[in-house]
Amino acid sequence: MKELEMSFYLITISAILFHIGMLGLVLNRGNILKIIMSLELLLLAVNLSFITFSLYLDDMTGQIFVLFILTLSATESSIGLSILSAYNDHRDNIDLDPIKISRKNLKI
Numbered sequence: 001m002k003e004l005e006m007s008f009y010l011i012t013i014s015a016i017l018f019h020i021g022m023l024g025l026v027l028n029r030g031n032i033l034k035i036i037m038s039l040e041l042l043l044l045a046v047n048l049s050f051i052t053f054s055l056y057l058d059d060m061t062g063q064i065f066v067l068f069i070l071t072l073s074a075t076e077s078s079i080g081l082s083i084l085s086a087y088n089d090h091r092d093n094i095d096l097d098p099i100k101i102s103r104k105n106l107k108i
Contacts, residue, residue, distance in 0.1 A: 007052055007056045010049075011050075013048065014046075015045070015049075017044065018042060018045035018049075019046065020041060021040075021042035022038075023053035024037065024038030024041065025038045031094070032080070033084070036081070037077070040073060043069055043073045044089070051066055070095070
């Protein structure tokens with residue numbers, strides 16, 4: 001019974017973290033650092049729910065998925081921050097508002 005109660009608390013925390021990350025994505029559309037941090041929070045909330053269900057069901061599959069998601073999260077952060085660094089060197093700011101993808105910007 002105590003294990004079920006602990007699983008409920010962990011899933012509740014995971015859902016709260018997921019909603020905070022989603023709210024961060026919706027409200028901070030202009031700042032790329034906040035977007036990357038919100039994506040990381042979303043992925044960590046999913047990891048917490050995978051670990052919780054893996055422990056509750058006594059199965060290793062959730063823990064294996066967590067390793068893959070952590071790898072994906074690390075690569076996403078490094079690529080996003082390298083793009084951000086290159087953009088900052090080119091424009092001297094990191095606002096996303098002036099970035100518009102159109103045919104004239106792509107120079108096709």
